[in-house]
Amino acid sequence: MGSYVAKTGEFTRDTDYISTRITADGRDGYPVEAGRYRLIVARACPWANRAIIVRRLLGLEKVMSIGFCGPTHDERSWTFDLDPDGVDPVLKIPRLRDAYFKRFPGYPKGITVPAIVDIPSGEVVTNDFAQMTLDFSTEWTAYHRDGAPQLYPEPLRAQIDEVNERVYREINNGVYQCGFAGSQQAYDDAYERLFSALDWVSERLAAQRYLVGYTITEADIRLFTTLVRFDAVYHGHFKCNRCKLTEMPVLWAYARDLFQTPGFGDTVDFVQIKRHYYLVHSDINPTGIVPKGPDLAGWLTAHGREALGGKPFGNGTPPGPPPENERVPAGHSV
Structure with missing residues (x-):
């Protein structure tokens, strides 16, 4: 998953994620917009589980769809094996890797979840899980449900x-x-x-x-x-x-x-x-x-x-x- 074990034995996680952000002002080219983005997750993954929880607590289900990968994957990618014919019904792809490669041909790093995909272009926007949930709290406020909690006051x-x-x-x-x-x-x-x-x-x-x-x-x-x-x-x-x-x-x-x-x-x-x-x-x-x-x-x-x-x-x-x-x-x- 883009991580490695050093010669001395320490596990090191590659934290150089796609830093593009979806923001209210759209400064990175991806403005907050209802129905435009799809959150891709796997229930197995703790980093993805965070995004599932925050999306649910804030009530973003109606404005950001969600796609679930299966619990296992091969060296190449997370896959949509829970869906009919193994293809995501919205993105029409069998592997999350396809959305990464659409934006970054030959993307050399780990294909990770959670990831947000721009539905119109089919391209991955970000896989920066730490920033992603903070942005759900701070940039998507126009679409929070009534009674949504303040998760990052x-x-x-x-x-x-x-x-x-x-x-x-x-x-x-x-x-x-x-x-x-x-x-x-x-x-x-x-x-x-x-x-x-x-x-x-x-x-x-x-x-x-x-x-x-x-x-x-x-x-x-x-x-x-x-x-x-x-x-x-x-x-x-x-x-x-x-x-x-x-x-x-x-x-x-x-x-x-x-x-x-x-x-x-x-x-x-x-x-x-x-x-x-x-x-x-x-x-x-x-x-x-x-x-x-x-x-x-x-x-x-x-x-x-x-x-x-x-x-x-x-x-x-x-x-x-x-x-x-x-x-x-x-x-x-x-």
């Missing part, structure tokens, strides 16, 4: 950015640095950084319901998509095994609180998550066996986090149920 942006930076470096990406480490020392170092950071967010969340402020923000969404995959994948597959999420009381309660919030748990597909990691990473799991566990029933148990105060959506309201054609398949979640 101006007074808290510096604090959110600071939290996000460490969460990304040591947790979101940290699990990968454990899983893809090419030496014992690189793994040991990544493991220590990961669990030190998990202890740090746990301490922070012991006395407050959300990471920054009194409502759900972008920071919570970014941490959630790693936590929700922790026991199903990262604990065993990536050797992040000091303890399971269910053995970290504060983070387990926090993750359940978010999971039970509309827009979070209803975007999570555990079947696809496990199929992706255990089948695609054949270097880590050469047998291709997908584990049956863990038991997911605990995700719906009481979490008690309401006692800390805070309002999930501030003065806003929860999103309604997901559109019929965007629901996680029956049996794929809790």
